[in-house]
Amino acid sequence: MVVFDLDGTLVDTIGLIVASYQHAFTTVLGREEDEMLIRSWIGQPLIRGFRSVSPEHADTLFETYLAWNHANTERLIRRYEGIDSLLGDLVGSGVRIAAATSKLRGPAETAVRLTGLDAHLDTLVTMEDTSEHKPDPAPLLLALNRLGAEPGESAYVGDAVVDVQAARNAGMSAVGVTWGAGHPEDVAAAEPDVLAGTVADLRAALLG
Structure with missing residues (x-):
C-alpha cells in the first residue's frame, strides 16, 4: 500500500495555489503575501493559513480563494x-x-x-x-x-x-x-x- x-x-498545482492565495490577499486585504510563507502552508487546510495571517478576514479570504481557484484550475493545473x-x-x-x-x-x-x-x-x-x-x-x-x-x-x-x-x-x-x-x-x-x-x-x- x-x-x-x-x-x-x-x-x-503549486502555481495555481500560489496564484489563488495571492488573488485572495490582493482582493480582500489589498496586498500580496510572501510566497515562501504561502508555499509553507501547502499540504495543510486552507483556512489554517488564512487564520494565521488575518483571523478577522479568514472566511472571506477562504471563499475568495475557492472561487478563483475553481475558475482557473483547468487552465493552470x-x-x-x-x-x-x-x-x-x-x-x-x-x-x-x-x-x-x-x-x-x-x-x-x-x-x-x-x-x-x-x-x-x-x-x-x-x-x-x-x-x-x-x-x-x-x-x-x-x-x-x-x-x-x-x-x-x-x-x-x-x-x-x-x-x-x-x-x-x-x-x-x-x-x-x-x-x-x-x-x-x-x-x-x-x-x-x-x-x-x-x-x-x-x-x-x-x-x-
Missing part, C-alpha cells in the same frame, strides 16, 4: 512527467494506491480527474473526511483502514515537512519528494526514510 499526498506530489506511468506500474505490480490530502473533496476530485490519475486510485481521503489533519496521522490511517492495510507495510509519499511528520505519526515509512512546494532542505531535515529528487528516484524507491 502506498498513500500519496496530492498537491506538489502527484499533481503540479499541470501534470508531473512520469507520475501516471509510475502509478500504473505500481498497480500492475499489485500495489494498492490511495491519496490523502488536506484539499477539499471537490477540488481534489477535479485535480485527479483533469490529470487522469483517478483511474489509479483505490481511495481518496480529503479534508472533509477527518476532523484532524496533517501532521496528525488521521487522514493517512483512514486511507489504510479503507483498504485494510497496516501502517508497517505501507508508505506515505509527500513533498512537505508535515507529510513526513504525518507518516511518522502513523507508523508508516516516510518518503519525501523535492519537486513540490516544500523547500528541499526542509524536507531533508525532517529525515524521511527516503528522499526522492526525481520521479525516477521515487520509482526506484517504490519498485526497486
Whole structure:
C-alpha cells in the first residue's frame, strides 16, 4: 500500500495555489503575501493559513480563494512527467494506491480527474473526511483502514515537512519528494526514510 499526498506530489498545482492565495490577499486585504510563507502552508487546510495571517478576514479570504481557484484550475493545473506511468506500474505490480490530502473533496476530485490519475486510485481521503489533519496521522490511517492495510507495510509519499511528520505519526515509512512546494532542505531535515529528487528516484524507491 502506498498513500500519496496530492498537491506538489502527484499533481503540479503549486502555481495555481500560489496564484489563488495571492488573488485572495490582493482582493480582500489589498496586498500580496510572501510566497515562501504561502508555499509553507501547502499540504495543510486552507483556512489554517488564512487564520494565521488575518483571523478577522479568514472566511472571506477562504471563499475568495475557492472561487478563483475553481475558475482557473483547468487552465493552470499541470501534470508531473512520469507520475501516471509510475502509478500504473505500481498497480500492475499489485500495489494498492490511495491519496490523502488536506484539499477539499471537490477540488481534489477535479485535480485527479483533469490529470487522469483517478483511474489509479483505490481511495481518496480529503479534508472533509477527518476532523484532524496533517501532521496528525488521521487522514493517512483512514486511507489504510479503507483498504485494510497496516501502517508497517505501507508508505506515505509527500513533498512537505508535515507529510513526513504525518507518516511518522502513523507508523508508516516516510518518503519525501523535492519537486513540490516544500523547500528541499526542509524536507531533508525532517529525515524521511527516503528522499526522492526525481520521479525516477521515487520509482526506484517504490519498485526497486
